[in-house]
Each structure stands twice: as C-alpha cells, then as structure tokens.
Amino acid sequence: MKLMRAALLASGLALPLGTAATLAATPADVLVVAQNIDDIVAIDPAQAYEFTSGELVTNVYDRLVQYDAEDTTVLAPGLASEWTVDDDAKAITFTIRDGATFHSGNPVRPEDVVFSFKRVVTLNLTPAFILTQLGWTPENIEEMVTAQGNTVTVRYDGDFSSAFVLNVLAARPASVVDELTVMEHEENGDMGNAWLNANSAGSGAFNLADYRPGEIIRLTANPNYFKGAPAIGSVIIRHVAEAATQQLLLTSGDVDMAKNLTPDQIAGLTGDAVKVEVFPQAAVHFLSFNQKTESLTPEAVWEAARYLVDYEGMTQSFLAGQMDIHQAFWPEGFPGALTDTPFTYDPDRARQILEEAGIETPINVTLDVINSTPFTDMAQSLQATFAEAGINFEIIPGTGAQVITKYRERTHQAMLLYWGPDFMDPHSNAKAFAYNSDNSDDNYQATTTWRNAWAVPAEMNEETMAALAEADPAAREAIYLDLQKKVQESSPIVIMFQAAYQVAMGANVDGYVNGATSDFVFYRLVTKE
Incomplete structure (x- = not known):
C-alpha cells in the first residue's frame, strides 16, 4: 500500500499544479522535495559536474574515503575500512570493507576501484582533472592504481602530502562504480557512459530508481547499506523551476521540502507547519x-x-x-x-x-x-x-x-x-x-x-x-x-x-544534512515525525 501511494504521488507531482495541489499529505516513508534540477547535464560520476548531479552522486555512490552525513567536516572510512600511508613511496594502501555490496547485489571488489579510477582518467571528461592532478594518465593508470587480495594501492606523482591525496579521493569523480554492471552496458567503447547518464551502478545509501531529466529523481533506500538502511524509504526530487510554485506546494503540504525559495518568500513563511534551516x-x-x-x-x-x-x-x-x-x-x-x-x-x-x-x-x-x-x-x-x-x-x-x-x-x-x-x-x-x-x-x-x-x-x-x-x-x-x-x-x-x-521544510522533517557543497547533501538520516 505504501509503495502504491508513493507511485501515485510521483505521478501526481508530474501533473499541473492544479491537480497536484489536491493531494493529501505526503506518505510517512517518502521525502518529497521541490527543487530546480534543470542544471543537470550528466549523472555519471565520471562526468557529473553540476550542483544537483553532485547531490545525486553522493547519495547513490560511495568512495574509498568520504565526508559523511554524521559530520561533513571529518574524513571518514567509506568503502575502505582502513588505510596505511607510505609518504616516502608516495603510496596509500586501502583495505576494502568486508560485506559491502552494490545495488545489483555484486560485491564491492578492489577491481571495481581500479576500474572506476581508470575509467575517469580514460574518459577524461570534465571532472577528470581532480584525479589526474595525482600524476595519473591513461598510459600509467594501471601502474598507479593496483589491486591485490582485498586491498587497493594508490600511488601518486607530485610534491604533495597524503592528506591532499585523501581529499582528492574523497571527491566526486572518485566514486566507485560496479564494473560488471557498467560494462554490460558499454556502447562503442564508452565504458558505460551513456547508460550511467540514465541509470546508476553504485553502493550508496540510495539506489536511483527513476531519473527523467528536467522532471524527477526518485531514490529508494538501500536496505543493505554498510552504515545501515536510511531512515526514510524513498526520496522524490521533483523539478519545480518556479519558486512561487515551490512555496505553494510546501505550504499546502504536497511536498516536504522546498529548496529554491527567495529570501522574501522565506521571510513570508508563517505558522508552525514549516521551518527554515540555514546551511x-x-x-x-x-x-x-x-x-x-x-x-x-x-x-x-x-x-x-x-x-x-x-x-x-x-x-x-x-x-x-x-x-x-x-x-x-x-x-x-x-x-x-x-x-x-x-x-x-x-x-x-x-x-x-x-x-x-x-x-x-x-x-x-x-x-x-x-x-x-x-x-x-x-x-x-x-x-x-x-x-x-x-x-x-x-x-x-x-x-x-x-x-x-x-x-x-x-x-x-x-x-x-x-x-x-x-x-x-x-x-x-x-x-x-x-x-x-x-x-x-x-x-x-x-x-x-x-x-x-x-x-x-x-x-x-x-x-x-x-x-x-x-x-x-x-x-x-x-x-x-x-x-x-x-x-x-x-x-x-x-x-x-x-x-x-536556506531550505524550507515541513516542521516534521528532521535529519536533513546540507554541507558546504552539493557533494555534502545527505538524505540518509532524514526522518518524518
């Protein structure tokens, strides 16, 4: 019944405002967001470089190390449970977390990490420079990133510290993708790029269930996430370009969150049903x-x-x-x-x-x-x-x-x-x-x-x-x-x-995390009372 209601809600939000405004309050296990998402050009982690695509990538994919929802200022273990640094050899060895799986059910392997980094460098799309500054090239990447047993060793070539390298590896293009799933959808040597711009192959807290450019993003909770299943069952991000429409949907209870209100609209929000958080x-x-x-x-x-x-x-x-x-x-x-x-x-x-x-x-x-x-x-x-x-x-x-x-x-x-x-x-x-x-x-x-x-x-x-x-x-x-x-x-x-x-949301919404960049937007801890 809950799944059916969520599906109806998603369909209803695609209708004109007059129809959407007649909907009841959103389901308890679904967070519905009104947001302008027309900035998205790509959602493949090897290509995504826009604000909204960063938010999507962060919730769907993991990195070896990452800044996470609990504290966006602390570099925490991700798909790597631990790592050792050899500053003299300019190398970091990561131990892959036991039991981590992709949404496909495939286990996360060291080979997936090697493939993901090689893929970014080989495709050389917009955000590739973040990784290539480590001295990685299509010619040397197989020597710079290697797998052995349950470990991955990352080597770098440059006069910089391991702390810098770790921050690079916590960036968006360092997201790890499921090699087996991605390469099933390769076309003309694109390493799955076209498919990943409409689908996902991650291990993150949410799975991408539906993506229609300029219309909707629907994320469903990953029950097997290594940090535990998200508190909310799904997230629907509906493209609503007009701030006034976002405001109306929020105040009528048809969405739980409005992300693009103007300062005047924020100031005009009244009553106990909504609140504003500033990040x-x-x-x-x-x-x-x-x-x-x-x-x-x-x-x-x-x-x-x-x-x-x-x-x-x-x-x-x-x-x-x-x-x-x-x-x-x-x-x-x-x-x-x-x-x-x-x-x-x-x-x-x-x-x-x-x-x-x-x-x-x-x-x-x-x-x-x-x-x-x-x-x-x-x-x-x-x-x-x-x-x-x-x-x-x-x-x-x-x-x-x-x-x-x-x-x-x-x-x-x-x-x-x-x-x-x-x-x-x-x-x-x-x-x-x-x-x-x-x-x-x-x-x-x-x-x-x-x-x-x-x-x-x-x-x-x-x-x-x-x-x-x-x-x-x-x-x-x-x-x-x-x-x-x-x-x-x-x-x-x-x-x-x-x-x-400033993000306006229902007073019953808690746990939303919006760090200093779109790469630090997290829905995993969201609850609705």
Whole structure:
C-alpha cells in the first residue's frame, strides 16, 4: 500500500499544479522535495559536474574515503575500512570493507576501484582533472592504481602530502562504480557512459530508481547499506523551476521540502507547519583590485578597503539569510577554516590609513559586477561606503559571462565576485588566493591572484607549496591558517562573505544534512515525525 501511494504521488507531482495541489499529505516513508534540477547535464560520476548531479552522486555512490552525513567536516572510512600511508613511496594502501555490496547485489571488489579510477582518467571528461592532478594518465593508470587480495594501492606523482591525496579521493569523480554492471552496458567503447547518464551502478545509501531529466529523481533506500538502511524509504526530487510554485506546494503540504525559495518568500513563511534551516555554503564573496591599475597598488588602499565594507549592514538587510560575514579564503564548515572576522565598517579609520600613507584622493575606479541580485545591491552599498573615504566606484554591470571574461583577461579595475573550491582540500583555495609564482600576461592561471595581476610575495608562494607537501595533518592545518591570516591582513583581495543556503521544510522533517557543497547533501538520516 505504501509503495502504491508513493507511485501515485510521483505521478501526481508530474501533473499541473492544479491537480497536484489536491493531494493529501505526503506518505510517512517518502521525502518529497521541490527543487530546480534543470542544471543537470550528466549523472555519471565520471562526468557529473553540476550542483544537483553532485547531490545525486553522493547519495547513490560511495568512495574509498568520504565526508559523511554524521559530520561533513571529518574524513571518514567509506568503502575502505582502513588505510596505511607510505609518504616516502608516495603510496596509500586501502583495505576494502568486508560485506559491502552494490545495488545489483555484486560485491564491492578492489577491481571495481581500479576500474572506476581508470575509467575517469580514460574518459577524461570534465571532472577528470581532480584525479589526474595525482600524476595519473591513461598510459600509467594501471601502474598507479593496483589491486591485490582485498586491498587497493594508490600511488601518486607530485610534491604533495597524503592528506591532499585523501581529499582528492574523497571527491566526486572518485566514486566507485560496479564494473560488471557498467560494462554490460558499454556502447562503442564508452565504458558505460551513456547508460550511467540514465541509470546508476553504485553502493550508496540510495539506489536511483527513476531519473527523467528536467522532471524527477526518485531514490529508494538501500536496505543493505554498510552504515545501515536510511531512515526514510524513498526520496522524490521533483523539478519545480518556479519558486512561487515551490512555496505553494510546501505550504499546502504536497511536498516536504522546498529548496529554491527567495529570501522574501522565506521571510513570508508563517505558522508552525514549516521551518527554515540555514546551511553555510562553500562560495566566498570578495572585492578585488587589479594591480595593473596604479592607484590600486598601494597596500594602504588594500587596508583601508577592509574598513569600508559595511559587513553587518549588508548581512542584516538585503543579504539576510543569503550570506554570513566571513573574511578568510577557506570557507567555514571545512576543516582548517579561519573564522576570525577582525574587520568592521569604520570609515574614519580608513580615511586615517589613507592619509598617513600619503594616498591622494579621490581615487576613481570602475567596479565590474554581475547584473543580478544580490550582486548589484552589494555593489551599490560598496559604492556608498567607499565614497566616504574618497574612493569612488563607477559600477559596470554585465552578464556573468561578460564579467568573468574581463576577469580572465585582467582588463577590469575592481571586481565583485565569488569563488568556490573544486574539492575539499585547503590547497584548492590557497592556490587561488595565496599563490602566483608567474605573474606574466601570457601565463594564464585560473586563480584570483593571477587574474588580479597580484605578484604574490615569494615567501607566501613557498608557504603555499610547503602546505601542499606537509605530511603531518596538524602542521599542515597550521600553515593554512597562517596563509589565511596573511591574505586576510594584506592583499588586494578583500574577502567579505560566505554564502548561506536556506531550505524550507515541513516542521516534521528532521535529519536533513546540507554541507558546504552539493557533494555534502545527505538524505540518509532524514526522518518524518
């Protein structure tokens, strides 16, 4: 009876709103989510690179090591029950967990791990770079990743620590797929890519029961999951693009969760039937100064700028619920994040800094910004507060593509933008904010340091690479904390905020976990009272 009702619910949600709105409350063992899922391009772990696809992959697949629902900041055993590190040999040996099985019923074997990594490197699709930075190529992958007995040995080629390697192996493309099932569906040498973009072959807490692009995702609980069966029987994620429709479905009881409501809609939710939970997200938002603009090169300008941002004024008004004050390049919620916020809005101090340094004002500068909320609102706030110290912004709005193109070409003066890590290791952002060993125009780098033409001091470059290679986890974290402090105190990049994500849900829903990225969205612990 429960299964029949769940099927009817899934069908009903595919109907127009007028029909869906007549449904009763959702079944007790089904979590129904209204969400915009049209960003999905691929769901094969070797190709998936979108926000929603990351959420799907995390719930359907496992990795050797992974950040899990119980604590998204702790690297925990996954399909590997234990591992040993040989830093001298640049190798990590993983012992595969006893009794782990794929949804097909096939046992998880060391050979599946070898196949999964080889598959990512061979296909070389969008997220492959995360694994290939370990020195893996199609030519050497069979020597770099090997199986023996119930173990897998991973070798890496590069001057970096095993801690970095473990974080790479906890990333999305390192998900382990069922080789036997996947290769049954290989077509024209695609290693099952076409089939895995409509189906799944994982061992995770949920099995992909149904996926229709731009319509629905249905996950069913895996009763044999190695950490125990999920508390909820199934999860239905229904594509609902319009926030207003999501709000109506939530308040009428036809869905349990709405993930894309606007701040105004969140503020308008009333009554005891719904609640809102806020989750820090990985993106940090910053104001940066291109060092090709002479008036923006004095360090006194950088220092003054830190006291000309109305951090509290913005987060307590139009950014309420969307961003929190955060002034370091590594996001809160990740291990090793610096959470100190030493700067406050103080225009008198900013004027004093400029005056004591002999900086002549006014300084007139263009500020590029994406032409949408809340970015334009942030730009207008900065325009007003910076003017109090004689720094006059001319706001140049543009599409995201236009703004980012100028940024990559280093043709901007000041830039209001954001940055997020590719995987959960501090080096992902340290390289972007604290490293630039070659500032020449023809040495394009996908970092905010190079794009702002900031020739990072040699000692900071050296410290960034030392952190990457440091084998001791505590010592490595200490180096990253020091780098964050240095960038926080003196750089042409003023980090202001960290994004926050508001999720509205029924008051009876508990246990939903939404970490700092879509790779840390977990449904396994969800219950409905």
